[in-house]
Amino acid sequence: MSALKRSMTEPGITFRTIIGLEVHVQLRTKTKLFCGCLLEFAALPNSLTCPVCLGLPGALPVMNREAVRLAIRLGKALNCTIADFAKWDRKSYYYPDLPKNYQISQYDKPLCQEGWLDVPGEDGVGRVGIQRAHLEEDAGKNIHDTPGCTLVDLNRTGTPLLEIVTRPDLTSADQAYAFCTELQKLATYLSVSEGSMQKGQMRFEPNVNLAIVRDGIEYRTPISEIKNLNSFKAVRAAIEYETRRQLQDWMADNSYLFGERPHENRGWNDGRQVTELQRSKEQAHDYRYFPDPDLVSVEVGRNAALQGELNRPIDELPVARCLRFQAEYGLSANDAETILAERATADLFERAVEAGAPPKVAAKQFVNVWSKLANEYRRSIAELGIEAKRIGALAKMVEQNTVSASAAKTVAAAMLDSTDGPDFLAEQLGLIQVVDEEELAKWVDAAIAANEKAVQTILTNPKKAKASEGFLRGQVMKISSGKADPGRAGELIAKRVAGLKDQED
Ligand SMILES: [Zn+2]
Structure with a gap:
């Protein structure tokens, strides 16, 4: 049992943490998912937009095949089944940074399903199930740094994202951290994503709750979804905090239970290192998903480029x-x-x-x-x-x-x-190693003469002898401007010091 768990529970109570992750990975395409606008970080606000990604009436989206290709590549590496038929759905939102008032996503027919990722950890490799990975477009950005008003930058709208949803197989903050780093490694490895945290190209949303056992009966706390974490460190800290909070809330009020309290969306306050309640979570029906009538479905088998990606052997992972x-x-x-x-x-x-x-x-x-x-x-x-x-x-x-x-x-x-x-x-640079024994002897003697204390330590304190020998060797390297062979210098130091010892005896 970890120190965290020991310090938190009362006698007779044990618990485990249940974690699932939703990860948004920005795909490495030149242009957006449904229009030809370029994807560049930190460009002049609203300079990379067009009628499609501005959501102007009558503008029609066209699917970016490269994004689908990259999604297939990552889906395969995640051991997913790639659907032969995937389609696009509208997910309704009303936010200033989403001018269409819906996001194009994939609801019931995602591109990738049922895979796994093996994650190395302290107790060996752990397998984390992947429920699905689907494509969707990103929203724009609301900028709140001008007092009294909010600015909207729509350069990011339409950025291709792969949303990867895991099974709730993760059992600790450390394991979630390892999963996220492994996924980043994989995505950058396969050139599917640049995977840059600074540019917000990977964002994480852990779902966390606890299974608490008291007197042989198991209780489950309500699930909280921690929104929009943008660093591995935040993932770990937020899950650790949420574990403590849920346990404390349950201990203070035993009706704090799954099914009796709503699921929560919580935000991470990095300054205070706490999660904060945002709102109770929407259910799928709140989004009013329906198939996008402007886009044809994705049929991998009917598209040579996509089929080619599907048949390509996976790179060494x-x-x-x-x-x-x-x-x-x-x-x-x-x-x-x-x-x-x-x-x-x-x-x-x-x-x-x-x-x-x-x-x-x-x-x-x-x-x-x-x-x-x-x-x-x-x-x-x-x-x-x-x-x-x-x-x-x-x-x-x-x-x-x-x-x-x-x-x-x-x-x-x-x-x-x-x-x-x-x-x-x-x-x-005069750094070619000198093999001349005479010169080496001069440097060693100079180092010994200048560092009597280190020599005494070697002679009288066996515990510190090794460190002092290392120190003397370093001095020889310094005196010789790096030209001495450190191995031979070490041998000669040992010989000289042994000689001194014989004299003393
Ligand atoms: Zn555009």
């Missing part, structure tokens, strides 16, 4: 590729996952290996060197634009002890501003 990286290249699970966080980076890694990079050394450099540089420039490793061949060459130099691992960092940074090979740059 991140979970399988992660296992292969461990088996084929001998990488640790952590290193493999870090490299696989972005597909282009994983592809670059494999190309570097093909170009002759020793995989383990290259992996360490991806994790410790290239990712740090990428972070500094706020890019991914692939976006740094270094060719696989040069990345491979640097890894080879470390493997062959031509440069030390620490000097390789300096060389890597220099590679960003140059098209020269790492061997040339290392030479220029």
Whole structure:
């Protein structure tokens, strides 16, 4: 039982959390779902609109086939059955950011149904059922930052979204978090979505309630739907909060029960880290769904491009590729996952290996060197634009002890501003590792002379000896400006200190 559960319940009461997720994923198309308007983030408000997405009378929508193709690709990766016949329905809303007063969605004939996604977790892989995934258009944006009025930006109206609805199979905030990150990985991997949180391209709506057991009887709390979360962190925090709140509400009032209280829509207040009641939830009949008379149905079998996507073999998925990286290249699970966080980076890694990079050394450099540089420039490793061949060459130099691992960092940074090979740059920077024993001995002696305290620690405190040896090795690297071979420096330090010990004895 988790600490959270122990601290919350009274003796004789146990509970479990039941979570389902609705996730909106923006599809990576150039244009909107039913018109030719471009999709660009942060464009001038209302500049990317036309009569169709403005909902002007008489304007007719035309389906964007690319959006359907991408939806099929993700649906297949989610192990869904792709419907041979899917149709479009109008879902009625009345909001200023939806000028048509309805949203085009898919109601009873969604494109993808009945699949699953395997999610890695602490207790191994958990399988989460996917009930359905359907296409729909996004609404515009209401902007409330001008006092006394609300502005409406309709650039976003008509953006293609795939709404993925899971079965209520998730049992913890952590698992929901893992599901969302795995789904993002999958969608970006397959180039189905850019998956950017900052641009609002993935939005999450968890449905949460509890099954509480007291004296052998199970009670269920009403379901709350937490609307429009736009980060993984918010998903976790909101579910944790909702779990606590529902348990407390039930303990305070035992009639707080499923069937006796309405389901709730709640919003997440990120500043206060609480959910807040918005309104009781609509039922499907409130939306007055009906088939859109302006659009023909989607018949995958009758469309060559869609049929082609359906028949295409699924790419190697991140979970399988992660296992292969461990088996084929001998990488640790952590290193493999870090490299696989972005597909282009994983592809670059494999190309570097093909170009002759020793995989383990290259992996360490991806994790410790290239990712740090990428972070500094706020890019991914692939976006740094270094060719696989040069990345491979640097890894080879470390493997062959031509440069030390620490000097390789300096060389890597220099590679960003140059098209020269790492061997040339290392030479220029004076970082080619010195194998000259005499010179190494000088550096080691200088480090020992300047750090008597560390030497004493090695001699007198076995617990801290290792750390002090590491410190001295670091000093040798510093004195030598990274030219010393750290392995041999370490050996020589141990030898010298042992010599000192013999003298003392
Ligand atoms: Zn338009």
